[in-house]
Amino acid sequence: xxxxxxFDISILGGxxxxxxxxxxxxxxxxxxxxxxxxxxxxxxxxxxAAFLAGAVAATSGSAxxxxxxxIAGSLVLAFVHGxxxxxxxxxxxxxxxxxxxxASGITVVVAQSVFQQGARTPQLSGDARFDPIIWPGAxxxxxxxxxxxxxxxxxxxxxxxHAIIVYLALLxxxxxxxxxxxxxxxxxxxxxxxxxxxxxxxxxxxxxxRYSAVLIAGVLCGIAxxxxxxxxQAGFTKEMTAGRGYxxxxxxxxxxxxxxxxxxxxxxxxxxxxxxxxxxILEKAIGVKVQVQLLDALxxxxxxxxxxxxxxxxxxxKAGGEPYVKER
Amino acid sequence: xxxxxxxxxxxxxxxxxxxxxxxxxGLVLLATGHDPIRALGIMVSGAMGSSLGWGYTLxxxxxxxxxxxxxxxxxxxxxxNIGGEGQAxxxxxxxxxxxxxxTWPHWTIALIAAIxxxxxxxxxxxxxPAFLQAKRGSHIVITTIMFNFIAYSLLNHLLxxxxxxxGSMEPATASFNASTHLPTFADMLGVFGIPFASxxxxxxxxxxxxxxxxxxxxxxxxxxxxxxxxxxxxxxxxARYAGVSATKIIMISMIISxxxxxxxxxxxxxxxxxxxxxxxxxxxxxxxxxxxxxxxNHPVGxxxxxxxxGFLYQGGTQLAIQAxxxxxxVIVIQALVILFTGALDHMVRAPLEKAxxxxxxxxxxxxxx
Numbered sequence: 001x002x003x004x005x006x007f008d009i010s011i012l013g014g015x016x017x018x019x020x021x022x023x024x025x026x027x028x029x030x031x032x033x034x035x036x037x038x039x040x041x042x043x044x045x046x047x048x049a050a051f052l053a054g055a056v057a058a059t060s061g062s063a064x065x066x067x068x069x070x071i072a073g074s075l076v077l078a079f080v081h082g083x084x085x086x087x088x089x090x091x092x093x094x095x096x097x098x099x100x101x102x103a104s105g106i107t108v109v110v111a112q113s114v115f116q117q118g119a120r121t122p123q124l125s126g127d128a129r130f131d132p133i134i135w136p137g138a139x140x141x142x143x144x145x146x147x148x149x150x151x152x153x154x155x156x157x158x159x160x161x162h163a164i165i166v167y168l169a170l171l172x173x174x175x176x177x178x179x180x181x182x183x184x185x186x187x188x189x190x191x192x193x194x195x196x197x198x199x200x201x202x203x204x205x206x207x208x209x210r211y212s213a214v215l216i217a218g219v220l221c222g223i224a225x226x227x228x229x230x231x232x233q234a235g236f237t238k239e240m241t242a243g244r245g246y247x248x249x250x251x252x253x254x255x256x257x258x259x260x261x262x263x264x265x266x267x268x269x270x271x272x273x274x275x276x277x278x279x280x281i282l283e284k285a286i287g288v289k290v291q292v293q294l295l296d297a298l299x300x301x302x303x304x305x306x307x308x309x310x311x312x313x314x315x316x317x318k319a320g321g322e323p324y325v326k327e328r
Numbered sequence: 329x330x331x332x333x334x335x336x337x338x339x340x341x342x343x344x345x346x347x348x349x350x351x352x353x354g355l356v357l358l359a360t361g362h363d364p365i366r367a368l369g370i371m372v373s374g375a376m377g378s379s380l381g382w383g384y385t386l387x388x389x390x391x392x393x394x395x396x397x398x399x400x401x402x403x404x405x406x407x408x409n410i411g412g413e414g415q416a417x418x419x420x421x422x423x424x425x426x427x428x429x430x431t432w433p434h435w436t437i438a439l440i441a442a443i444x445x446x447x448x449x450x451x452x453x454x455x456x457p458a459f460l461q462a463k464r465g466s467h468i469v470i471t472t473i474m475f476n477f478i479a480y481s482l483l484n485h486l487l488x489x490x491x492x493x494x495g496s497m498e499p500a501t502a503s504f505n506a507s508t509h510l511p512t513f514a515d516m517l518g519v520f521g522i523p524f525a526s527x528x529x530x531x532x533x534x535x536x537x538x539x540x541x542x543x544x545x546x547x548x549x550x551x552x553x554x555x556x557x558x559x560x561x562x563x564x565x566x567a568r569y570a571g572v573s574a575t576k577i578i579m580i581s582m583i584i585s586x587x588x589x590x591x592x593x594x595x596x597x598x599x600x601x602x603x604x605x606x607x608x609x610x611x612x613x614x615x616x617x618x619x620x621x622x623x624x625n626h627p628v629g630x631x632x633x634x635x636x637x638g639f640l641y642q643g644g645t646q647l648a649i650q651a652x653x654x655x656x657x658v659i660v661i662q663a664l665v666i667l668f669t670g671a672l673d674h675m676v677r678a679p680l681e682k683a684x685x686x687x688x689x690x691x692x693x694x695x696x697x
Contacts, residue, residue: 088674089674113361
């Protein structure tokens with residue numbers, strides 16, 4: 001038994017990489033739900049974004065163009081969700097489910113007919129991928145890192161060596177906090193999720209605010225999806241988001257709809273996913289061989305456990321899921 | 329005055345939604361370089377042009393009747409059970425335990441055991457999220473989705489480490505013994521001298537599915553608990569004041585829902601594959617959502633919608649074979665149906681209501697003048 005190996009630097013580095021798409025999706029959900037729109041469709045938006053990023057990066061050779069395409073695709077789905085849940089006052093959960101299925105099907109259909117490679121996009125390399133940024137003085141060779149001291153290990157593996165989207169995601173956390181709690185837009189956004197009638201009475205458009213929130217969520221899911229296929233992996237594969245959108249929703253509840261808590265919650269889930277990728281380390285730490293199927297299920301089981309037991313009292317935005325009907 | 333006659337609400341709106349979904353699917357096919365008219369032709373002839381095609385269509389429809397009913401029962405209590413897929417997988421495990429180890433004297437007895445175990449396993453898999461929703465407030469949508477993922481891993485574990493016969497490399501159980509084989513449509517119709525393709529997978533489980541429809545109809549509209557489920561779904565606070573226990577309704581509706589989803593495995597695992605394989609439910613649990621929405625949560629509607637999706641599924645398989653269109657195209661159509669019948673309902677409904685009001689007003693005005 002060696003419980004400290006659970007906090008191996010390479011696991012913690014993996015945590016940051018695995019947490020990034022969760023964090024972006026979680027913040028997307030945060031904007032949407034704080035404005036009173038449930039968003040089960042985070043998963044589908046990420047998946048379509050991951051595909052478009054992979055496809056456009058593969059054909060154009062530019063990861064940045066891939067990112068733009070990802071954001072555009074995700075925005076289209078976000079707009080459909082807005083149309084269904086804001087304009088036509090439909091059931092927001094059902095709309096989200098529809099978006100997820102649509103993404104699940106359309107990515108395979110299009111990937112297969114464009115690339116003919118069994119529903120994947122070609123392997124990305126060079127400029128078509130967001131490569132890790134090596135900070136000045138950071139070590140890159142495994143042998144050098146193994147011999148270095150702890151501060152150098154932390155600097156080289158935790159702080160340095162991530163794709164630019166990772167740093168971007170971390171910057172979006174304080175930005176989200178600032179927008180929500182320090183700007184007029186943020187105040188109104190939070191108000192529209194709690195009491196849309198009051199916002200309406202003050203002469204501010206509920207519809208416009210909610211659309212902005214839903215579209216911001218679209219942009220963030222787009223970045224999250226692009227990260228999946230152009231940074232975390234080198235290309236799109238079928239169903240590559242693998243439930244991350246739902247885990248992000250669980251993290252959002254765990255975080256009680258707050259930006260900094262969202263960072264904490266997604267790091268926790270990211271840690272679990274990183275650990276699930278390293279059965280050797282887990283085995284060393286607890287001294288028992290763990291079934292690979294159990295490891296696969298672990299992030300989902302713990303999501304349920306956390307939702308059931310440790311959330312405490314999580315009070316969602318009061319008007320969440322309710323379409324707003326202007327009085328006539 | 330009602331805005332629209334009931335027949336328009338029940339028939340016209342689903343048809344318009346289907347047409348919208350079909351048009352968009354056609355555009356997707358065009359955009360990916362296929363001919364939508366030819367695709368439709370392949371689907372119709374492949375799914376309905378022969379008794380073999382019908383045998384597949386009705387086989388898939390049987391799956392979707394079970395999962396559609398499952399989603400409907402939960403919907404009546406305003407519970408959104410997205411976990412039908414996992415519950416159906418677990419139901420398959422129940423069927424496997426009922427069929428693998430015992431030599432039954434007759435298939436009817438094996439069938440009863442398989443129904444009981446598959447319903448039990450499915451019900452348990454739904455009861456856990458239901459309990460967490462009722463007692464801990466964990467969102468049922470998220471927990472049932474998580475339980476789908478967990479069910480995949482659990483099934484994988486059972487097939488690889490427990491149920492796989494020694495020496496076999498494939499993650500699947502041994503074939504069930506002959507005492508558990510259900511009669512196919514060819515066997516059943518052969519009794520009356522009606523010929524039917526003998527290799528079509530439709531089987532006796534279709535009869536069970538129809539019986540389940542009658543059961544759900546009686547449960548929801550003819551019993552006290554059904555009334556309470558509907559009352560709870562319509563207005564939770566009013567139901568609470570009337571003394572209805574939220575925990576009881578959530579648990580009962582989800583347990584019945586899970587049991588129905590689990591029973592789907594009588595069709596696909598016991599009736600068709602005659603062994604348990606990985607991913608045995610093939611997304612049928614999710615299709616139940618579209619079927620329930622289209623069928624307006626009524627058993628008759630569920631049967632019709634299930635046959636439609638059976639047609640899409642079988643037609644989609646033929647598309648994959650004959651036109652190299654990935655079978656995931658069916659998932660796109662399914663998503664569009666969910667979108668139009670579930671989320672964009674008002675978009676379809678509002679112009680229709682206006683049209684009906686305008687249509688009604690004109691004759692009465694002319695009479696007045």
